[in-house]
Structures are given as C-alpha cells and as structure tokens.
Amino acid sequence: EAGVTQSPTHLIKTRGQQATLRCSPISGHTSVYWYQQALGLGLQFLLWYDEGEERNRGNFPPRFSGRQFPNYSSELNVNALELEDSALYLCASSLGGHSTDTQYFGPGTRLTVL
Amino acid sequence: QQPVQSPQAVILREGEDAVINCSSSKALYSVHWYRQKHGEAPVFLMILLKGGEQKGHDKISASFNEKKQQSSLYLTASQLSYSGTYFCGTEKTSSGNTGKLIFGQGTTLQVKP
Numbered sequence: 001e002a003g004v005t006q007s008p009t010h011l012i013k014t015r016g017q018q019a020t021l022r023c024s025p026i027s028g029h030t031s032v033y034w035y036q037q038a039l040g041l042g043l044q045f046l047l048w049y050d051e052g053e054e055r056n057r058g059n060f061p062p063r064f065s066g067r068q069f070p071n072y073s074s075e076l077n078v079n080a081l082e083l084e085d086s087a088l089y090l091c092a093s094s095l096g097g098h099s100t101d102t103q104y105f106g107p108g109t110r111l112t113v114l
Numbered sequence: 115q116q117p118v119q120s121p122q123a124v125i126l127r128e129g130e131d132a133v134i135n136c137s138s139s140k141a142l143y144s145v146h147w148y149r150q151k152h153g154e155a156p157v158f159l160m161i162l163l164k165g166g167e168q169k170g171h172d173k174i175s176a177s178f179n180e181k182k183q184q185s186s187l188y189l190t191a192s193q194l195s196y197s198g199t200y201f202c203g204t205e206k207t208s209s210g211n212t213g214k215l216i217f218g219q220g221t222t223l224q225v226k227p
Binding site: 033105106 | 146212
C-alpha cells in the first residue's frame with residue numbers, strides 16, 4: 001500500500017513569491033495534517049483538514065493557507081514568502097480525525113527561500 | 115506548551131540501552147512517539163493513552179506515568195538501525211479533538227558499532 005506522498009521534493013523560491021506544496025494521503029485516510037520543520041527546530045503544527053474542512057490551525061500567519069480536495073489530497077499555499085519560511089514541510093494523514101488516530105508522515109517538501 | 119525531551123542527544127554502543135523522556139507541565143491526552151532518520155519522514159513507533167500504560171514491540175517500549183505528565187521511551191540492546199532523532203508528539207487533555215500534536219524538540223540518538 002502506498003504511503004503518504006508529497007510533491008515536489010524540493011522547491012526553490014525567492015522572497016515575495018508564492019509556493020504551493022501538494023500531499024496525497026494514504027488511501028482511505030480522510031485527515032491531512034501539515035507541519036513545518038525548520039532547521040534545528042521540532043515539528044510545528046500548521047494545519048489540519050478533515051473531510052474537506054479546515055479543522056484547526058497552528059500559530060502561523062494567514063499567508064499560510066491550504067485546502068483539501070474531494071479525493072482528500074491537500075495543498076499548502078504559502079504567500080509572500082519570507083526567508084524564515086525555509087524549512088521542510090511535512091504532510092501526514094490519518095484514518096479519521098480523532099486524536100488517537102496515528103498520523104503517518106510523508107517524506108516532505110524542502111522549501112528554500114532565497 | 116511544548117513538551118520537554120531529555121536528553122537532547124545520546125551516543126551509544128551497539129547493545130547498550132537508552133531511555134528518552136518526554137515531560138509536560140500539564141496532563142496529556144496522548145503521547146505519540148516517532149523516529150526520524152536524516153532526510154526521511156518521521157516513522158510512527160507507538161501511542162500511549164492511559165495513565166500507567168506500558169507497551170512495546172521488539173526491543174522498543176514506552177510508558178506513560180499515572181499522572182499522564184511524563185512518557186519514557188526505552189531502547190534496549192540498541193542496534194545501528196536505532197540511530198535517528200526521536201520525537202514525542204503530545205496532545206493536552208483538552209475539551210476537544212484538536213488534531214494538533216505538539217512535538218518535543220527531539221532527542222538525537224547515535225548508535226556506534
């Protein structure tokens with residue numbers, strides 16, 4: 001069974017541009033989570049989508065947004081990129097939206113902002 | 115509030131044991147343990163939900179204390195493949211289902227031959 005997939009693997013942008021990151025969950029999973037992992041820092045929760053709706057977001061500015069499609073895949077959009085947005089962005093999926101559901105992570109997208 | 119992991123880093127020889135702690139100032143609803151190898155996705159190890167719970171598989175086990183404020187991950191007879199960064203992800207005892215795991219800063223484990 002295929003795991004969580006993310007694209008692209010690497011993304012290089014310049015300050016002020018927009019970045020779009022994509023995530024396909026494990027088949028049958030309805031919840032998708034986005035995390036930011038900046039160098040030297042742990043994983044910071046960004047967004048949670050379940051059944052097409054945004055259920056929760058972390059302490060990030062509104063220029064971080066996303067959506068979940070009917071097939072449960074998701075995209076993360078980061079507008080007006082800043083240098084400190086450079087990080088590994090990890091997507092995870094779970095079977096349902098309950099706290100006790102295991103979150104399975106994808107390999108991540110490495111975003112570099114120049 | 116971010117849980118505190120200790121130690122920050124540990125170096126072991128193959129066959130040695132290690133304990134990684136994850137502490138919170140408030141009671142937790144759940145603790146999820148992950149291992150991340152360099153350049154790879156975090157891999158789920160186990161989840162603990164109940165105070166006093168202990169669980170494990172192979173030579174990796176974990177416990178959750180009665181107050182649900184501390185969890186420990188035990189690695190026995192470590193193997194080279196255990197090397198990586200270990201994270202605990204926690205959800206506070208809260209009024210609802212937030213879907214939001216708050217991760218500790220990670221513990222880097224290096225196992226040497």
